[in-house]
Amino acid sequence: MRPIVLLGLAALAFSTSVFANQKVVVYNWSQYIPDGLVAQFEKETGIDVEYSTYESNESMYAKLKLMKSSGYDVVVPSAYFVSKMRKEGMLHPVDKTLIPNLKNLDTNLLNKPYDPNNQYSIPYLWGSTGIAVNGEEIDPKSITSWSDLWNQKFAGDVLLTDDVREVFQIALAIKGYSGNTRNEKEIKEAYELLKTLMPNVQAFNSDAPRMPYLAGDTNIGMIWNGEAWMAKEETKHLHYIYPKEGAIFWVDSFVIPKNASNVKAAHAFINFMLKATSAKKCMEHTGYATPNLAGRALLSNKVKNSPIINPSKEDIERGEFQDDVGDVIQIYQKYWNMLKTGAK
CATH class of the missing domain: 3.40.190.10 (Periplasmic binding protein-like II)
Structure with a gap:
């Protein structure tokens, strides 16, 4: 009316x-x-x-x-x-x-x-999804890439967002593929790479993901820039990093x-x-x-002037905004379920 x-x-x-x-x-x-x-x-x-x-x-x-x-x-x-x-x-x-x-x-x-x-x-x-680092435990200057999450010294310490598209996008970016790919071969390659990350993964969390960092439960992993901003208001030790392969924008x-x-x-x-x-x-x-x-x-x-909130032009150009992938989301979901359950 x-x-x-x-x-x-x-x-x-x-x-x-x-x-x-x-x-x-x-x-x-x-x-x-x-x-x-x-x-x-x-x-x-x-x-x-x-x-x-x-x-x-x-x-x-x-x-x-x-x-x-x-x-x-x-x-x-x-x-x-x-x-x-x-x-x-x-x-x-x-x-x-x-x-x-x-x-x-x-x-x-x-x-x-x-x-x-x-x-x-x-x-x-x-906003964006990038890497969070606890500067008291890890030198933030040593972390520049999504692939750093695979370092064996971070076994059981990595936090991932509980988001199928975001998690797959980090592996796709490492592989040089678009985070919006509809190619099942590329999605499967990302899945195979993510399987090798699982020994490092402590948890998947999309409910205030800053909290595990603030509580000292985890020292490195994915985080939304807004959550990093709110965490920065409580501690000077959390650092937000735009990875060289590109952050996830949405x-x-x-x-x-x-x-x-x-x-x-x-x-x-x-x-x-x-x-x-x-x-x-x-x-x-x-x-x-x-x-x-x-x-x-x-x-x-x-x-x-906060770089956490306002990425540079270069950071935006390196990153990629998420798009709809249509029915291919079902393929992502299939591999996502396999990843989280450990199925083969």
Whole structure:
């Protein structure tokens, strides 16, 4: 249903009377919104928020599939899952007239192949996956490559993210292949290489992966740059390294599931998150880069100049953004299951 023109778009977006007694159900990555921001949205709009979290794109996707894309109003998948969900008819089109703060976004991060013209998604944060090193135990200058994780002296000490595409991408990068390959021969080669890493692997963790480093349970492995940023706020000993083969880059975006119960409230939530002040708080809290130019302008020099948050042009060029691989994801999943179970 289109907005009542007499109210005006901006008024509709923020009027508590329009949204009285309404609720928006948000499903997001853990620790992906700073404390207090949801309460601020509720106060400004009068919309109640029901908020829950997930630890992987796969678990989020499986739940939405089970629920037939209902039960949630806003979800935040990575780019290749936006593409997958869009192609499978799981998403509701975005009405840009209900998101006036879209003007704050960097156009260089819009209209990408995973969602042409942003018909179904609005970018929220983007970041990288690189190597974390505990400088008290390991000289960070000695770690330059994903292949360093295979060093026998790190037996039982390596942490990997619990993410099939990310883990396979490090092996594919070492082999000189694209992390978005659809070639089963290349995927199998990556699997064979990853099998030789398993003696070094302590755990797979995508639930606040900084915590094992802070607890001293592990000293080297994969980490998201935002988690490294948050860990750096607690200890000076954790170092974030962009490997020479290239870091893994990704974009997470707001989407509205196909059978969302409150589409207008979902748009209001997305619009609020695109405010400059909201974007600033999110970037400072999470340590991930924002596509919000107005939000970036408000940042302190400490955040603006952090190489953890803001990779150099060279680091970006060496790395690779994740894309949808279509049905080939089933091949990745097959080898992923074999890797984690030790099957042959």
